[in-house]
Amino acid sequence: MAFEAPERLVRALGELPGSSEDGTGRWLGELPERARDAVEHRGLAVQRVQAPGGRSSLVVLVRYPDGTPATLKLAPPAARPDRELAALAHWGGFGAVRVLDTRHEDGALLLERLQPEVTLRSLPEAKALLEAAGTVRRLWVEPPAGHPFETVAGRTGREAAVLEAAPAELRALADAALGARAELVAVPSEEFLLHGAFRQGKVLAGDRAPWLAVGPDPVVGERAYDLARLVRDRPEDQVAASTAAAGVRRRVNRLADSLEVDADRLRGWTLFRAVESGLRASAAGRRRDAELLLEFASWL
Numbered sequence: 001m002a003f004e005a006p007e008r009l010v011r012a013l014g015e016l017p018g019s020s021e022d023g024t025g026r027w028l029g030e031l032p033e034r035a036r037d038a039v040e041h042r043g044l045a046v047q048r049v050q051a052p053g054g055r056s057s058l059v060v061l062v063r064y065p066d067g068t069p070a071t072l073k074l075a076p077p078a079a080r081p082d083r084e085l086a087a088l089a090h091w092g093g094f095g096a097v098r099v100l101d102t103r104h105e106d107g108a109l110l111l112e113r114l115q116p117e118v119t120l121r122s123l124p125e126a127k128a129l130l131e132a133a134g135t136v137r138r139l140w141v142e143p144p145a146g147h148p149f150e151t152v153a154g155r156t157g158r159e160a161a162v163l164e165a166a167p168a169e170l171r172a173l174a175d176a177a178l179g180a181r182a183e184l185v186a187v188p189s190e191e192f193l194l195h196g197a198f199r200q201g202k203v204l205a206g207d208r209a210p211w212l213a214v215g216p217d218p219v220v221g222e223r224a225y226d227l228a229r230l231v232r233d234r235p236e237d238q239v240a241a242s243t244a245a246a247g248v249r250r251r252v253n254r255l256a257d258s259l260e261v262d263a264d265r266l267r268g269w270t271l272f273r274a275v276e277s278g279l280r281a282s283a284a285g286r287r288r289d290a291e292l293l294l295e296f297a298s299w300l
Helices: 007-014 024-042 081-091 125-139 152-164 168-186 223-231 235-240 244-259 263-283 287-298
Strands: 045-049 058-063 069-074 099-101 108-112 115-119 192-194 203-205 211-213 219-221
Touching (some): 024 069, 125 223, 152 263, 223 244, 263 287
Antiparallel strands (some): 045 058, 069 108, 099 108
């Protein structure tokens, strides 16, 4: 079977800064061979490549010789699959997808099979937020001793460079986001292991549990940071609402109340992450995404 990377994956990895220098381009070229080797070394039968798939990995639906379904995930070294494996192993299947095999050191992850086409985005908004809150709460645990994960302060410090280079017309919004981050990291509040990229599309339907998180970009820090991406879920719907700005503020307060985090800190991290994502989208030529994200950020 041919293991060609879906167009979405090729496009997304090409947008990463430094992708030509960090070996991501070479990894893409080697991906078919890497996938074949990973399948053969684990004795798996391939069903199909998941398309359109993710923005940072190749996902292959496979089966064990006895027919047990599984999912094989391959991501470039720049995506730090070793850290994803460490986080998933620490969660041990509680709230997140379960790792099935850790015997190989080729960077591929063999995971339990969930229902890739059924995410929380398939639910009505109110129900989706309720299920999302229940799922992410399970992931917030003490990080393991000597963990390999970066901190929220460290990650956002790197990302701040994008905001510092914002064009003049977005300078005020970028400065507001940088100011919010500075205040937040100056008074760190707690240290939990966080999903790092949590949103409705990262929660899939499962068999042993109704909903399980996938695709973490793990980081250690405060829970408000982990909720910031969830606040802006379904941005098209939020922008289209007649009371969009008020609705976003209500959403921040509702999530903060339901998960017992500080609403002001959640608003601050939501602002920073939305502006940073919007500027990255603009730099990558994704104009519509950038406009949505920056308009959303302006309501905070």
